[in-house]
Amino acid sequence: MSAPSAPQNWKQWLESESPASRRQAVAGNAWRGLVAIIKNPAALAGLIIVALLLLMALAAPLLAWGQDPLAQDLAQRLKPPSASHWLGTDELGRDIYVRVLYGARVTLTIVVLVSLVVAPLGLAVGTLSGFLGGVIDVVLMRITDIFLAFPRLVLALAFAAALGPGIENAVIAIALTAWPPYARIARAEAATIAQSDFIAAVKLQGASTARILLRHIVPLCLSSVIVRLTLDMAGIILTAAGLGFLGLGAQPPTAEWGAMVSSGREVILDQWWVATMPGIAIFVVSLGFNLLGDGLRDVFDPKSS
């Protein structure tokens, strides 16, 4: 009868009020965050959707039973959903289920690439500006304002015209116009944190500016940036899909949700599934990121703990 007590033990270890190591303290904190997300039904739904997206992207060849998203079969074009083609086929006879699966990879690539550019850039500009203040603050914030004034889609159009359409240029265009709000959030947080006593304490200990920024201010700004990024994912996915729809994002024959909706536009009245299936995918994934973002905001909110 020792088996049931084992889960009890690791649960006790995680929930201990007097952890014995830094590892246990951090694990306990992460555990409490996870419990808070799971207890919130909307956040849990978001977490499951995002996990499913990850699974779809990673296991696409497996889930597609080895079918090629680019394989055309003109004899089977525009077939409605059936046992052989779960979500139907498009105008070139390609299986829409397989294309939606592979489309998750494109979407995830765009989301990851944009996050990798936007979060570090926004954090760096924002924390420097908020902590150092003065002239640096003014200069960095005016640069931020200039980038904030660019309309995202129009800039993407300009990029596509200058560099040629493609996912990479779509990512550059989205990232260039998406970072200013992050810089503003990070700046506001860093400016508040810079005034606090615990920052004065590390200053008095002789810490360098770089050390104060990297070890004390950035970790505190990170949580609100992550929440904002999760909430922005929907917008990023929609912009990427919009660029695909306009023919400026991923190029055919790549399976990309926005481009798929676009190609189904001409037959939407007679063959509704061609545009609807990738449209549902865009909708569900955007919703999932929004729900997860809301949940993360509740968990990270220091006032709740």
Place this chain on the structure above:
Amino acid sequence: MADMIKVSGLSVTFTSAGRSFRAVDGVSFSVAKGESFGIVGESGSGKSTILKAVAGLVKFQAGALELNGQAMGFARSRKERQLLQYVFQDPYGSLHPRQTVDEALREPLAIQGIAGAEAKIAAALAEVGLEPKHRFRFPHQLSGGQRQRVAIARALILHPPILLLDEPTSALDVSVQAEILNLLARLRAAHGTTSILVSHDLAVVAHVCERVAVMKDGRLVEILGADALRAGVAEQAYTRQLVAASRGYARGA
């Protein structure tokens, strides 16, 4: 005895949106090595600002500051930072909310490049009366008194010759206040630390300090011994007024 802290003609002016406010106006005093010096005054009298100027957290526009015989400005080297540490008023704001007690105590050792962190952290916790079980807790898992003990441990782990105390007990319960004051007195005796205590509580200052400076509107009114303060024997009318006020509302005959 040699002066550990020497402040002469110190003035601090805050400028905001074109308007300036002189928070400290030509204050001079000196504190001998191992002495405990108190500064009292009402809110806005500039007592905390003096402490921040001595610590190097606030720029001073005029006057001179000497710590252990060295002239000090606003910008200080890592070595010069070893001369003093500071205990803040609010134990809720003076600890990093996402760092455990262990990390808070490890940071000063890491910054100053001092080896043997494990043993030093354990010793510092024991010295301020915290148990090993508190070591890996986050600040939100500690009470106000425990947080202030962590802040004191953090200040003392570098063994600074000077300790600046900015109303270290005013945010705490009355019962915890006495514990913290006794702890500070014990640690001062053990380490021979020179300290300045800023407080609006005359009883606290008279209990802890040997000499007390009275401040009003950024100026030093007078410096008197703790005995004189306790007895209410002051030369200046303002000090007598302050002492009378601290004794509270006296029921009329």
